[in-house]
Amino acid sequence: MKIDSEQTILGYTRTGKDTYEPIYEPKRGFVYTQAFIICYECNTAISGCGGPRHNSLCVKCFENYRLERFIDGQGPLT
Numbered sequence: 001m002k003i004d005s006e007q008t009i010l011g012y013t014r015t016g017k018d019t020y021e022p023i024y025e026p027k028r029g030f031v032y033t034q035a036f037i038i039c040y041e042c043n044t045a046i047s048g049c050g051g052p053r054h055n056s057l058c059v060k061c062f063e064n065y066r067l068e069r070f071i072d073g074q075g076p077l078t
């Protein structure tokens with residue numbers, strides 16, 4: 001999958017056991033559902049549309065989670 005470098009990553013959605021998929025900033029010209037994506041750790045609104053998505057983390061919580069896993073000696077996230 002080609003990733004558009006102009007798109008900002010807003011957060012991550014958990015798609016499986018140790019797999020996370022980035023949530024990109026909504027693109028102009030695309031239609032999105034008018035539902036918030038909320039971080040399940042800190043309840044911050046990640047995006048005002050494109051939701052609802054369960055198991056989503058904001059960038060900050062995702063980085064914290066990744067760091068915790070690293071400290072715990074667990075495998076890397078993909």
Ligand SMILES: [Zn+2]
Nearest residue numbers: 039042058061
């Ligand atoms: Zn968060």
